[in-house]
Structure formats: C-alpha cells, structure tokens
Amino acid sequence: MTGPGRPAVVDRHRAVDEQQANKDLARYWFEEGWTRGNLDVADSIFAPDFVLSGRTVGPEGPRRSVRNRRTAFAGLEVSIGLQVAEGPWVATWFTTRATHVAEFAGVPPTGRLVVSEGIQLWRVEDGLVVEDRNVFDRWAVVSQLRGSG
Template sequence: MSVETNKALVRRLFEEVLNGRRVEVVDELASTDYQENDPLPGQREGREGLKDRVTMLVEGLSPTFSIEDLIAEGDRVVIRWTNNATHSGTFLGIPPTGRSCRFAGIDIFRLEDGRLVEHWDVVDQLSMLQQLNLLPSS
C-alpha cells in the first residue's frame, strides 16, 4: 500500500470511528490480530481490543480529535492530534466529572496489507487529569 493510502486509513480511524462514534468501522480498518503496545486497563487483545479502546474513549471522554500532523513513511503512520473532550462517563474507573479538557498526543501505527496491525502512543495524561481537577495543577 502507498503511504497516502495508509494515511487515509489512519485519518478514517480518527474522523469516522473516534469523532464519528462509529466503532463498527474498526472491522474494516484493523487486522484481527491487531497489537496494542500501550493498552488501557481492561482492553482486550486484537481487533476487539481496539474496539474496547474506542468505546472507553468515546463513552468516557466524548472526544473531538483535531489532526495536527499526519506523517507516513514505509509501513508507519504518525499522527499528532489535539483532543477537546468532556469527561461525560466513567473513564479508567474514574466517575464522570462533567469537566472539559484539551490535551495532545501522538500515535504511531504500523500497517500491513491495508490494515492497522500495531499501535504505540504518547498522551499528555497529566494535563488531562489536571484540567479535570483529578490532580493538583501545580
């Protein structure tokens, strides 16, 4: 697959699945043996685990992702994003605060045969927790 095709697939994950709340699209985007290198607590393995992750994010944080950068080389796609979210449901065992937050992250995906097969991420969780008043801000 071309790097442009790979970038379009990752864009679909953020726009259709996360922002569009269409978890069923994951079946089109990810391989059954999808590997998560930074799983959320309770996230299963494989494609079903990616669905778990999406469901946790959507139900807990009501996210709206803005894509800041989308870079691809070979079989890897890197996406830098900003998330405007509202803690509207239980997330990682934390009851909803109703507060809003804005935080950033970077995801790296490896693709194979037109499917997501592996994922790593770095997320500014400290900023998110501070904005939700779950940790002191200084």
C-alpha cells in the first residue's frame, strides 16, 4: 500500500494520468502555438518563471521563439514522432516543415522547403511547463538554406 489506506495501483494510475496530461500539454503547444500560430495559449502552458536553456524567460520566451520562426518560415507544420514521459518530465521528438520566406540565421529568403528535427524536454509542475531543455539542429537548417543539406 502507498499512502494512508491506498493501494499502490491507485498511485500508479495517478502517475500514468499525470504523464499523459504532460504529453497532451506538449502536443497542444506544438499544434496551437507552432502550427496554428495561436500564441495566446502560452500563458496557460508556461509558468510565469519558465526557464528556457537556463534562462528565466516566462511565457514570452516561447512566444518569441514561435513568432521569429513563423516570420522566417511560411506554412510551418510540426509533426510529433514520439513522446516519452517519466515523472514530471516529457520528451517530444518532432519534425518541422516550412518554406523559407525571410532572413534566418543571416541567410536571406531562399523559397526552399526546409525539414528539420528536434527534441524538446519539458519539466511540468502543477499543469504548467517550468523548464525546457531542447536540442535543435540549427546547422542542418542553415545547410538546407544554403543548398548544401
């Protein structure tokens, strides 16, 4: 038994439900924020003291990232390949596809279709994302823009 009079199976179900909720939260941000450009949802997803790559940026940090990317790349679509959750953490492997229409990383618009992949690792507390650690192959994007990838 775990807790006062509760069988361990109840706690396992609660953990599974929480992990699924964390995965759903990440999927919601990719669909609403990245693909649809609905940045208003950031306040309901990211904590006021949200940390991105070691810096406290709050919900404005993710909004700025999406705004910048959607400005440089038209028709941005994000697809989720895999999600894994463990405790408060959720990892999402994703692929983006978009057309380069404005300067990005010092490269003027090329009109090229760019495909890239990344992994986002979020820590969620009380239904809000408090931390993001991510890996995004920026060099692969720049290589495609320059016609060498």
